[in-house]
Amino acid sequence: MALRTAEQYIQSLRDRRTVYFRGQQVADVTTHPVISVAVNHAAIDYRLAEDPSHRSLCVVNDGGGDYSRYYQIPRTPEDLLQRSALIELATAEGGTLVVLIKEIGSDALCGLLRVAASVDEKHGTEYVRRVRTFRDYCCTNDLAVAVAQTDVKGDRSLAPSAQADPDLHVHLVERRSDGIVVRGAKAHTSVSTNANELIVLPTRALGQADRDYAVSFAIPLDTPGLVLLASAYDSTAAQGSVVEHPISARHKMMETTTVFDNVFVPWERVFLCGESEFAGPLALAFVEHHRFTAISYKLPLVDALVGSAMMMAEVNGVAKAGHVREKLVQLISYAETLRGLTRYAAMVAKPREAGLLVPDPLYVNMAKYHFAHGYHEAIRHVQDIAGGSLVTGPGAEDLEKEETARYYEKYYAGHGVGGRERLKALMLVKDLVASGFGAYQEVLAVHAEGSLEAEKMMVLRSYDGRPATAYVRRLAGLTAPAAVEAL
Numbered sequence: 366m367a368l369r370t371a372e373q374y375i376q377s378l379r380d381r382r383t384v385y386f387r388g389q390q391v392a393d394v395t396t397h398p399v400i401s402v403a404v405n406h407a408a409i410d411y412r413l414a415e416d417p418s419h420r421s422l423c424v425v426n427d428g429g430g431d432y433s434r435y436y437q438i439p440r441t442p443e444d445l446l447q448r449s450a451l452i453e454l455a456t457a458e459g460g461t462l463v464v465l466i467k468e469i470g471s472d473a474l475c476g477l478l479r480v481a482a483s484v485d486e487k488h489g490t491e492y493v494r495r496v497r498t499f500r501d502y503c504c505t506n507d508l509a510v511a512v513a514q515t516d517v518k519g520d521r522s523l524a525p526s527a528q529a530d531p532d533l534h535v536h537l538v539e540r541r542s543d544g545i546v547v548r549g550a551k552a553h554t555s556v557s558t559n560a561n562e563l564i565v566l567p568t569r570a571l572g573q574a575d576r577d578y579a580v581s582f583a584i585p586l587d588t589p590g591l592v593l594l595a596s597a598y599d600s601t602a603a604q605g606s607v608v609e610h611p612i613s614a615r616h617k618m619m620e621t622t623t624v625f626d627n628v629f630v631p632w633e634r635v636f637l638c639g640e641s642e643f644a645g646p647l648a649l650a651f652v653e654h655h656r657f658t659a660i661s662y663k664l665p666l667v668d669a670l671v672g673s674a675m676m677m678a679e680v681n682g683v684a685k686a687g688h689v690r691e692k693l694v695q696l697i698s699y700a701e702t703l704r705g706l707t708r709y710a711a712m713v714a715k716p717r718e719a720g721l722l723v724p725d726p727l728y729v730n731m732a733k734y735h736f737a738h739g740y741h742e743a744i745r746h747v748q749d750i751a752g753g754s755l756v757t758g759p760g761a762e763d764l765e766k767e768e769t770a771r772y773y774e775k776y777y778a779g780h781g782v783g784g785r786e787r788l789k790a791l792m793l794v795k796d797l798v799a800s801g802f803g804a805y806q807e808v809l810a811v812h813a814e815g816s817l818e819a820e821k822m823m824v825l826r827s828y829d830g831r832p833a834t835a836y837v838r839r840l841a842g843l844t845a846p847a848a849v850e851a852l
């Protein structure tokens with residue numbers, strides 16, 4: 366096993382992948398003015414592993430050599446707590462933005478490992494061996510792996526095969542002796558411009574009529590026919606000033622619309638092909654791991670909201686005001702409830718298929734819902750305490766030129782600080798809650814790793830309502846057996 370350096374990771378992205386950005390084909394993602402920001406952000410993963418002070422968290426060794434903790438198969442609550450701590454550390458290094466180049470891929474591998482045995486048992490396939498071989502390949506070569514699950518989907522009320530265009534979900538178009546050919550497109554694929562491999566998973570449960578959509582596989586990002594249409598969102602911040610965008614000028618995650626234009630996949634890399642009854646279990650197994658990743662990486666963001674509110678309350682001289690203290694209590698409770706639920710989900714995790722330990726879905730989904738549901742309110746508190754200068758303040762040049770800077774120093778002074786210092790605080794908070802990056806985080810909060818409705822559904826599904834119902838039935842003195850099974 367060989368851990369890669371950040372430089373080796375960056376070098377590995379100089380291949381023949383087909384990437385477009387704002388209508389232009391990108392020759393080299395590592396030197397592109399916007400995508401290179403995402404590349405350098407992702408390299409945090411490798412830099413942390415090289416740092417002696419973080420190595421014991423980033424790297425594990427079960428006797429066969431060092432490898433990245435992300436590829437460790439979770440067997441104990443401590444494994445999950447350490448994984449969560451690593452995700453939290455990397456995201457904090459990433460200025461509140463998740464790194465994701467191994468987090469999401471290893472979640473997909475856990476989902477695949479759990480479901481492959483059942484498919485093999487029923488259909489006599491050899492998916493367990495293939496998934497294990499691919500997982501070992503990623504682990505041994507310390508690879509960055511993106512995951513494309515969400516299809517473009519077209520009309521959301523229709524099944525894949527009922528769509529006007531059959532390509533709105535990725536599907537099988539040909540079975541050959543050496544592999545399969547697939548076509549379609551996935552949406553919002555994070556880190557695909559700067560990963561080495563791409564795992565494809567079905568997006569939803571599928572019936573027999575949709576069996577050609579029940580496909581899962583892995584391919585290198587430079588596979589012929591794979592086209593990555595990079596998101597243009599907020600691309601100016603990445604090229605902007607670090608004074609004005611202290612986070613988003615340095616940190617970026619790049620998503621793509623990922624087009625499979627008759628892509629060939631060798632059998633060795635196919636993990637599901639037509640076994641439609643396993644599409645739903647596979648989609649769900651991935652999500653059960655990935656939402657735990659999600660709640661872990663939200664922690665630095667909610668900490669930054671609490672810190673921002675406290676910092677602005679202080680420099681604005683309103684830290685003792687009653688309404689401000691009340692908002693701080695709400696923000697602290699918001700952040701620490703998320704932290705508590707995240708840890709508890711790991712502590713009460715249960716072993717599932719293939720002996721993998723799965724974070725408790727009830728607490729994971731409660732945590733994700735709590736985070737997503739409360740995010741905009743938390744932002745409102747920070748915006749309220751910070752004041753309107755979040756959107757009316759100066760640009761970097763105003764603070765560089767003495768001619769204007771002296772006015773800002775004088776007229777933006779606050780409690781115990783000069784104008785320039787207070788504006789530095791404001792610019793960080795602006796980047797978090799009143800910028801393109803801030804809006805990105807808001808949409809990420811609502812949609813990424815599943816919608817609010819998906820989380821609510823999982824809370825209801827995961828909660829065992831029988832003890833609570835039995836309790837109130839006893840208190841009420843009901844003697845007839847329950848007519849309906851609780852939840």
Ligand SMILES: Cc1cc2nc3c(=O)[nH]c(=O)nc-3n(C[C@H](O)[C@H](O)[C@H](O)COP(=O)(O)OP(=O)(O)OC[C@H]3O[C@@H](n4cnc5c(N)ncnc54)[C@H](O)[C@@H]3O)c2cc1C
Nearest residue numbers: 512513514515521553554555808809812813814815816818
């Ligand atoms: C920044 C970002 C990064 C992401 N990264 C990845 C990634 O790396 N890989 C990946 O696979 N995905 C990724 N996603 C996708 C994410 O999981 C989806 O955004 C999410 O599942 C919602 O899907 P959607 O965006 O198509 O919205 P939609 O599904 O269109 O949802 C829009 C609304 O319609 C509702 N809705 C949808 N279908 C139905 C229905 N049948 N009945 C009733 N209501 C319905 C939803 O509840 C929601 O209210 C990412 C998303 C974002 C925003």
